[in-house]
Amino acid sequence: MTDDGSARPKRRASKTAKRPPFVLNGQEVAPGTREQIPIPVGTFLTHEELRLRVTVVHGKKTGPTLMLTAGIHGDEYNGTEIIRRILRQPRLSRLRGTLIAVPIVNRPGFVTRSRYMPDRRDLNRLFPGSATGSLGGRLARVLTEEVLPHADAVIDLHTGAINRPNFPQIRISADCPESRELARIFDPPVMLIGHAREGTFRHSCLELGKPSLLYEAGEALRLDAPSIRFGTEGILAVMQQLEMLPTSKRSRRRTPTLVSHRSYWERSPAGGIFTPLVALGKAVEKDSLLGFIADPHGSKETPVKATRAGVLIGRTNEAVADEGDGLFHIALLDDLESAEQSIANTADAMPSLDNREDDHPVPYDSLNDTIS
Template structure:
């Protein structure tokens, strides 16, 4: 960790905590659009970690997670190294309750970006240069896309042993091996040598208490795991981590017909091969089309919209060596977390 860290022209010294706004573009009326950033630097050397959310503007659970994390002032004052918190990357989408940018591009498909490219590309470029490339670690917070709810899960490239250990330390029920996707922040960060986790949980445009607490606690456990926070202090502040399960693969079950979906299963439920997950009916109830599981596994994602069109993704099923054990572990429920915000 260098003696001084500079982000978008603002210098943060060791032992300082600063809020800054990273300039990106202007609206039609000349209003400046900026990305909010808060930097906390410990007095002692340690790693640099960025935590980001709302790369898709409608994924607001992560924004609330980071807000709560930053309220733990006493705990964060003891960190070693540097925490860079970026609650809203896609400020354009966030202010309009939209997933994408004004140019209709998905920001998470244009990394590492370009200094003179599209708006999306310029935002990606600046975020890489000013934030990502100054870090050794990263945690990117996501939710399900529109009308989909995800079980708390970590998606990571598990062939990397250190990333696998970080995924375990996060402490969510399910860890899914996920290869890199072209243009994603995770891919671009990995290519720069940054070890990054992607957290998925909850639904777009909705706060979910279980998801928010799970993400916040996972961040704190990860900071502990990389030496930024004292392990004994974390044990007193954060609930015990759950047992985690590795998914060998996952797949979506899609609607075999258009109509109204009546689900019989929910996230966290174990399903057997050919088991009925629900049925799709026409408005008069004259037709009924059953939706069945292709393989034995656990549901880690589900559509929240009952009106479906033929081919729509309905149930996201992860497969495990022991699906029953996973379902039992998830069914134990969420611990009674103590927020203990200082």
């Protein structure tokens, strides 16, 4: 009431209520800013501290929180390069929501150019981790318990192993329809639908109810253009669909994604010198010739044939093989004719990124094994 007894006019609620800061490990990130936050994990034998370095970009306006991770295997560099490019996006100045980026999860492996932790254990078999376990287990716990709960969705970036390139593909869990919808927006050439292996980061995401995409492309220890471009474009498309970024005026490559529920490795029928004859992304029919194994002493050559029809999504580039070694990774499909055309369209429609998104061009093209 006013002094004369009349009713006091109501104040209108502010239309631009300030967004609260994002808080991680006790550190605040104000709206419209970004911070790199180091989270303590453990101590090396040199008494140096291992920290998980997380970059947080907190938008001025509300929206979802997307988490990007790379380098869970320390020698897989394409994902780190993809996240670097995302973080340099000028459009992030208009970000809605929050972007959590961890370009290098396995820092010890990254420094030593190794897939594994210093104790030679695979970090992607140690999730959700333990506060009293190995250094890898502690690192897995920090990522799972201190960072992952903040996310609404996750995109985890990987490559094949050394000398084992992967055709660009998304892997999702069969029992997570939200992940499939995000994969559709990502628009990969190939989508593999299966069950998340226990001990992996993807399994931890599933356990916490976080939709997640696992992007596989290229091989360890090298960068290649298709892997980086497909990954960068896919993440930007997901962020636009989530209304985290303004829509780009540039038209996107759109080709049907090949969906597979099963895959298998064609293995070496004998030991010897290995010569592949089929490129990544090629559709193969049952009994088609994939390559051959030659006796180093010149006595005979053993053909390697496809036992089932599908599309080649992974391959070894090793020159030699022992009997039983995995040579060709094949995704099983029903319609090979349309698959062949879809893959051809994908190869012809390499994502065309502008100079701001392709600021450090990588000349190697793993699809055609050429340097532009």
